Amino acid sequence: MGTVVDAASFELASGNDANGSLPTEKKVKVVFVLGGPGSGKGTQCANIVEHFGYTHLSAGDLLRAEIKSGSENGTMIQNMITEGKIVPSEVTIKLLQRAMQESENDKFLIDGFPRNEENRAAFERVTKIVPEFVLFFDCADEEMERRLLNRNQGRVDDNIETIRKRFKVFVESSLPVIEYYGSHGKVRKIDAGRSVEEVFEAVKIIFSSVTVVA
Numbered sequence: 001m002g003t004v005v006d007a008a009s010f011e012l013a014s015g016n017d018a019n020g021s022l023p024t025e026k027k028v029k030v031v032f033v034l035g036g037p038g039s040g041k042g043t044q045c046a047n048i049v050e051h052f053g054y055t056h057l058s059a060g061d062l063l064r065a066e067i068k069s070g071s072e073n074g075t076m077i078q079n080m081i082t083e084g085k086i087v088p089s090e091v092t093i094k095l096l097q098r099a100m101q102e103s104e105n106d107k108f109l110i111d112g113f114p115r116n117e118e119n120r121a122a123f124e125r126v127t128k129i130v131p132e133f134v135l136f137f138d139c140a141d142e143e144m145e146r147r148l149l150n151r152n153q154g155r156v157d158d159n160i161e162t163i164r165k166r167f168k169v170f171v172e173s174s175l176p177v178i179e180y181y182g183s184h185g186k187v188r189k190i191d192a193g194r195s196v197e198e199v200f201e202a203v204k205i206i207f208s209s210v211t212v213v214a
């Protein structure tokens with residue numbers, strides 16, 4: 001048997017029910033997917049969606065979509081991403097909340113969030129959501145750097161200068177969040193330095209132990 005995980009549901013407050021068009025609350029289950037830049041979060045989330053019926057919400061993808069949409073925050077977000085810095089959580093949390101409310105699903109993989117203590121505490125305060133568990137992709141810097149330099153998605157932050165800044169931010173700001181969840185028994189750590197297939201075998205064991213087939 002795999003690890004037994006608390007499968008309690010949590011309520012998502014809508015934050016906007018003035019016009020009655022949004023549900024005032026929605027029960028959701030959330031798994032945070034964390035790991036350094038290039039550790040394979042997005043790649044493995046796509047596999048998890050296919051096999052376990054979650055909806056994938058990448059904080060980075062939501063922020064990049066916000067830039068493209070011409071939002072008033074676009075320039076600020078673009079500058080922060082180019083510098084490898086973390087966008088203030090009120091921006092990112094609004095995007096995540098909206099995506100969860102608009103989705104028909106009630107199971108979400110939140111990829112690349114929370115990335116610092118401010119992200120973590122604000123999300124908990126605003127949404128009252130406690131993650132079921134935290135999937136942590138552990139990978140060596142040299143391997144992550146190699147992957148990012150070969151990612152070829154035209155990202156402004158996949159250059160060696162920004163990559164180094166992002167690694168520093170990961171160690172200084174994101175690892176403490178993982179340690180926080182570790183101290184609460186919530187972290188499921190995976191050796192992400194292996195092939196995509198091998199990593200997914202390890203991921204499957206974790207999700208199989210928490211998924212109740214209806």
Ligand SMILES: Nc1ncnc2c1ncn2[C@@H]1O[C@H](COP(=O)(O)OP(=O)(O)O)[C@@H](O)[C@H]1O
Nearest residue numbers: 037038039040041042043147150151194195196
């Ligand atoms: N296990 C793996 N082995 C080799 N390359 C990988 C692996 N997982 C992902 N990649 C590749 O590495 C790059 C970064 O992966 P991605 O899923 O975008 O990571 P993250 O979202 O953590 O930054 C992508 O080009 C992806 O195809």
Ligand SMILES: Nc1ccn([C@H]2C[C@H](O)[C@@H](COP(=O)(O)OP(=O)(O)O)O2)c(=O)n1
Nearest residue numbers: 037038059060061084085086087112113115
């Ligand atoms: N919670 C988050 C997530 C991402 N961002 C910004 C800062 C990050 O360097 C970029 C890119 O994040 P993304 O998760 O897409 O990057 P990786 O998939 O880890 O390479 O977005 C943020 O400010 N806050």
Ligand SMILES: [Mg+2]
Nearest residue numbers: 041042058060
């Ligand atoms: Mg990613």
